[in-house]
Amino acid sequence: MAGSKLSNLTKRRQRAESSGEPFVDALRAALSHNRVKWDGASRSLHSHDASVFDGGNSGPVVYPETTAEVQAVVRLANQHGRNVVPRGAGTGLAGGAIPLGVPVVVAVTKMNAILEVDEVNRVAWVEPGVINLDLTKQLKPLGYHFAPDPSSQQVCTIGGNVANNSGGPHCLAYGVTNAHVVAMEVVLPSGDTAMLGGLEAEPQGFDLRGAFVGSEGTLGIVTKVAVRLTKNRPAVRTLLMAFDDVRDAANTVSDVIAAGIVPAAMEVMDKQITAAVENYVGAGYPVDAAAVLLAEVDGLDSGVDIDADRIAKIGRSNKATDVRLAESEAQRQLLWKGRKTAFGAVAQIAPDYYLHDTVVPRSALADVLEQIYEIADRYDLLIMNVFHAGDGNLHPLIVFDGRQEGVLERVHAAGGEIITASLDAGGVLSGEHGIGVEKQKFMSRMFTNDDLDHQNRLRQAFDPHCRTNPGKVIPSGHSCADIQSLRSVPNTVWG
Amino acid sequence: MDLNIDEDDLNACVQCGLCLPHCPTFRVTGDETMSPRGRIKLMREVQDNDAPLTSEVLDAFSTCVQCRGCEPACPSGVPYGHMMESARETLADAGQMTPTWQRLAMKPLANPTLLNAGTRALSVAQKLKVVPERLGLSNEIPLTQSKLEATGSDVYLFTGCVMDTMQRSVHAAGLAVLTAAGFGVMPTGNAAPCCGALQSHAGLASETRTLAEKMMEGLEPNIPIIVDSAGCGAAMKDYGHLLGTAEAELFSERVFDMAEFLAMHMDRLPEPAAPLDLRVAVQDPCHLRHVQRVHEATRTMLAPYVRELVELDDEGLCCGAGGAYSIFEPELAGQIRDRKVASINRATPDVVASANPGCSMHLGAVGVPTKHPIELVHHAITGARGL
Numbered sequence: 002m003a004g005s006k007l008s009n010l011t012k013r014r015q016r017a018e019s020s021g022e023p024f025v026d027a028l029r030a031a032l033s034h035n036r037v038k039w040d041g042a043s044r045s046l047h048s049h050d051a052s053v054f055d056g057g058n059s060g061p062v063v064y065p066e067t068t069a070e071v072q073a074v075v076r077l078a079n080q081h082g083r084n085v086v087p088r089g090a091g092t093g094l095a096g097g098a099i100p101l102g103v104p105v106v107v108a109v110t111k112m113n114a115i116l117e118v119d120e121v122n123r124v125a126w127v128e129p130g131v132i133n134l135d136l137t138k139q140l141k142p143l144g145y146h147f148a149p150d151p152s153s154q155q156v157c158t159i160g161g162n163v164a165n166n167s168g169g170p171h172c173l174a175y176g177v178t179n180a181h182v183v184a185m186e187v188v189l190p191s192g193d194t195a196m197l198g199g200l201e202a203e204p205q206g207f208d209l210r211g212a213f214v215g216s217e218g219t220l221g222i223v224t225k226v227a228v229r230l231t232k233n234r235p236a237v238r239t240l241l242m243a244f245d246d247v248r249d250a251a252n253t254v255s256d257v258i259a260a261g262i263v264p265a266a267m268e269v270m271d272k273q274i275t276a277a278v279e280n281y282v283g284a285g286y287p288v289d290a291a292a293v294l295l296a297e298v299d300g301l302d303s304g305v306d307i308d309a310d311r312i313a314k315i316g317r318s319n320k321a322t323d324v325r326l327a328e329s330e331a332q333r334q335l336l337w338k339g340r341k342t343a344f345g346a347v348a349q350i351a352p353d354y355y356l357h358d359t360v361v362p363r364s365a366l367a368d369v370l371e372q373i374y375e376i377a378d379r380y381d382l383l384i385m386n387v388f389h390a391g392d393g394n395l396h397p398l399i400v401f402d403g404r405q406e407g408v409l410e411r412v413h414a415a416g417g418e419i420i421t422a423s424l425d426a427g428g429v430l431s432g433e434h435g436i437g438v439e440k441q442k443f444m445s446r447m448f449t450n451d452d453l454d455h456q457n458r459l460r461q462a463f464d465p466h467c468r469t470n471p472g473k474v475i476p477s478g479h480s481c482a483d484i485q486s487l488r489s490v491p492n493t494v495w496g
Numbered sequence: 497m498d499l500n501i502d503e504d505d506l507n508a509c510v511q512c513g514l515c516l517p518h519c520p521t522f523r524v525t526g527d528e529t530m531s532p533r534g535r536i537k538l539m540r541e542v543q544d545n546d547a548p549l550t551s552e553v554l555d556a557f558s559t560c561v562q563c564r565g566c567e568p569a570c571p572s573g574v575p576y577g578h579m580m581e582s583a584r585e586t587l588a589d590a591g592q593m594t595p596t597w598q599r600l601a602m603k604p605l606a607n608p609t610l611l612n613a614g615t616r617a618l619s620v621a622q623k624l625k626v627v628p629e630r631l632g633l634s635n636e637i638p639l640t641q642s643k644l645e646a647t648g649s650d651v652y653l654f655t656g657c658v659m660d661t662m663q664r665s666v667h668a669a670g671l672a673v674l675t676a677a678g679f680g681v682m683p684t685g686n687a688a689p690c691c692g693a694l695q696s697h698a699g700l701a702s703e704t705r706t707l708a709e710k711m712m713e714g715l716e717p718n719i720p721i722i723v724d725s726a727g728c729g730a731a732m733k734d735y736g737h738l739l740g741t742a743e744a745e746l747f748s749e750r751v752f753d754m755a756e757f758l759a760m761h762m763d764r765l766p767e768p769a770a771p772l773d774l775r776v777a778v779q780d781p782c783h784l785r786h787v788q789r790v791h792e793a794t795r796t797m798l799a800p801y802v803r804e805l806v807e808l809d810d811e812g813l814c815c816g817a818g819g820a821y822s823i824f825e826p827e828l829a830g831q832i833r834d835r836k837v838a839s840i841n842r843a844t845p846d847v848v849a850s851a852n853p854g855c856s857m858h859l860g861a862v863g864v865p866t867k868h869p870i871e872l873v874h875h876a877i878t879g880a881r882g883l
């Protein structure tokens with residue numbers, strides 16, 4: 002048993018000597034052996050994020066720990082003529098982090114320190130791999146939180162939030178990520194660093210920070226972020242309303258906003274999704290209602306009771322069959338846990354889902370929903386709806402079993418019609434999940450050729466050689482990358 | 497290669513990633529291959545697409561602590577624990593995992609005489625300071641053990657293998673408290689030598705089944721079986737699934753964790769002589785919280801008997817002990833423990849209550865003061881001094 006003196010981990014490290022790939026060896030020399038993965042299993046696992054898209058095996062996967070290491074990786078990629086894809090937790094739903102053209106994947110999960118909480122300027126400096134909910138938990142004793150709360154907040158990273166300009170249920174009152182990022186340090190595609198934005202109210206020059214937020218990793222890699230701290234509100238009331246018709250729920254939402262109330266959140270789930278969610282959390286969701294509306298108000302004690310009352314009245318006047326107030330913080334947490342795990346819970350029904358993310362004017366909510374159910378019928382698909390009702394952000398969820406012959410074609414065709422219906426109603430392509438590879442082909446429906454060319458010019462100003470997350474966001478024909486030629490390796494070939 | 501994992505179970509994972517932060521190995525490495533989502537995808541590639549079993553794939557599987565923290569976090573109900581057990585069983589049978597020396601090391605667990613001899617040897621060795629550090633043993637093992645006397649026949653107290661030899665004082669406390677609550681207690685002793693948890697983790701399924709059958713034969717029917725080790729309790733509650741018989745199902749139904757049982761009978765428990773003047777942090781063993789899911793009972797049981805209960809802020813993330821994990825993967829186990837210790841330090845407790853001997857030893861090895869919750873209750877009831 003001579004070998005047993007070495008730990009398994011040490012043995013694993015020693016197993017691989019030279020990789021036979023100069024690029025990989027150079028990366029290992031710059032970082033360390035075990036923070037540069039080149040085995041088939043790792044490369045295969047990085048072929049996808051949480052979306053249905055698959056980019057094939059990635060190139061090497063690296064885990065930098067400092068800005069300097071990110072710079073070193075980017076410079077080496079330039080020298081070796083390789084592409085770069087930044088990656089956080091891989092929960093993206095538009096394929097933003099999938100590897101096109103066998104790039105080096107820069108996973109920032111190890112850069113996860115909260116560097117400084119600056120209460121004077123009301124900001125916290127954090128590394129990009131910090132998990133959204135971890136940040137909020139750390140801030141709690143100080144009375145603050147990070148306001149954007151995507152349903153994936155227990156796992157997604159601040160870097161991913163910045164890149165996708167992510168939103169969440171409570172962004173209705175507080176605004177999406179863009180409103181909560183003050184400044185950031187980025188590693189540009191050249192390998193140099195730059196500081197965008199600043200702590201002062203009106204930073205000088207162009208608002209490049211604004212351009213970078215939502216750029217989905219195509220302009221460079223975020224390595225440090227100054228996020229705004231939002232004060233925790235003293236009082237919260239959460240209402241649960243049940244309706245016999247989705248339309249009534251949608252009308253309630255419009256009426257609440259029209260009445261001048263600004264709820265912290267308003268979320269709707271339809272019957273099927275409520276059943277799946279309730280089965281997981283057991284929060285007491287009414288499973289026989291056609292739609293459930295979760296509305297939350299926060300602020301001062303006296304104010305929230307008045308607002309909650311007014312919302313309840315509006316609900317009842319729209320034929321709410323049941324109106325309830327969360328009785329305790331524990332119950333409130335459970336209701337939100339249900340809402341926030343809705344996408345995952347659908348796997349109880351079928352193994353695959355395709356989640357859409359369009360935004361329609363609030364007044365058109367009910368009509369578009371009706372069209373979506375009609376599209377589902379026509380394609381013989383099960384579509385569930387769960388959405389940020391307050392800002393008209395729809396999340397139709399097509400639930401299917403990918404093993405069925407021909408089902409994917411139907412799913413994509415129905416998805417296309419849903420997007421078209423939303424755009425026709427005056428909506429936009431993406432509420433919060435980004436464009437990635439998913440909605441590229443619809444970009445030309447939203448933007449003119451000129452618009453797209455200008456977007457690409459901005460991109461090329463940052464990334465002249467088109468190496469950072471190539472093939473994403475900007476569609477073929479306007480993109481600097483020749484998307485067709487981005488090579489991919491089937492992902493089960495490893496060894 | 498067919499890993500004998502149920503296809504529907506595999507397909508239940510939608511790759512959403514919500515489980516990632518609840519996985520201790522992902523937390524300390526940030527590496528997708530060391531995450532539940534990654535491991536499930538690899539199972540799928542190996543089983544469905546015949547991807548080769550490289551050393552990296554085996555590493556991904558063998559670094560899993562089997563804490564099952566990913567299960568309650570998963571909204572689509574992926575039964576990860578059973579999937580990993582199937583994979584390990586298949587791989588152990590094929591000679592790809594769990595080398596012979598590990599199998600041999602587990603042999604004595606199922607055999608009381610051998611185990612006693614082994615533990616005595618270990619105890620002597622500990623006194624002589626020749627036990628290698630990586631075994632991570634903390635509490636000194638006493639050389640002689642007092643015998644546990646039966647006080648009636650209302651309930652069984654499962655005394656098991658590792659736990660019986662190393663922590664008999666915990667059983668003694670449990671026996672005393674149950675008796676004080678008016679239950680006559682029978683220690684199981686040699687009638688039920690070993691629950692098979694460690695064997696099952698190592699993929700030694702036929703050994704586990706044999707042990708389960710032996711235990712079911714050895715114990716009288718219908719009598720509740722009280723278990724004070726979270727890992728053993730979880731394994732025994734799984735016999736129904738393991739053996740797939742109605743009889744095993746019935747057996748599993750009468751297995752209770754100590755706190756789970758006492759929390760149902762709080763009215764029968766004596767008042768504390770004096771609540772212990774202690775700030776107690778509850779450390780939930782994974783197999784109590786994620787598998788048996790009865791961890792709230794520990795709090796119900798403890799609350800009247802201590803001054804203050806505090807929660808750790810890591811939502812039950814594993815401590816890295818994981819049965820024999822801390823011995824086979826000491827580096828990862830150490831990193832995982834560092835996180836736990838940091839969380840404990842933030843809670844500033846006087847003592848940590850942990851209902852699993854593995855966790856206590858693993859934490860005790862770096863100086864964290866731990867007590868089994870039932871010991872705390874016992875102290876409070878008897879007014880015994882000096883913890």
Ligand SMILES: Cc1cc2nc3c(=O)[nH]c(=O)nc-3n(C[C@H](O)[C@H](O)[C@H](O)COP(=O)(O)OP(=O)(O)OC[C@H]3O[C@@H](n4cnc5c(N)ncnc54)[C@H](O)[C@@H]3O)c2cc1C
Nearest residue numbers: 089090091092093097152158160161164167168218223433
């Ligand atoms: C169950 C579930 C619920 C969700 N709910 C919501 C929701 O309510 N609202 C919402 O907006 N989104 C939601 N999402 C989508 C997703 O979680 C968000 O887009 C999230 O911000 C992605 O973060 P990530 O760390 O996982 O990033 P990844 O998926 O790893 O990456 C996303 C994009 O960001 C880029 N990127 C990552 N890190 C960096 C960096 N450091 N520098 C530059 N670019 C980077 C990547 O290249 C990629 O293009 C949900 C996803 C799931 C699975």
Ligand code: SF4
Nearest residue numbers: 509510512513515570
């Ligand atoms: S195991 Fe569950 S939580 Fe984890 S990725 Fe799969 S479906 Fe999501």
Ligand code: SF4
Nearest residue numbers: 519560561563564566
């Ligand atoms: S059982 Fe524990 S270590 Fe294994 S994948 Fe699940 S959470 Fe991670």
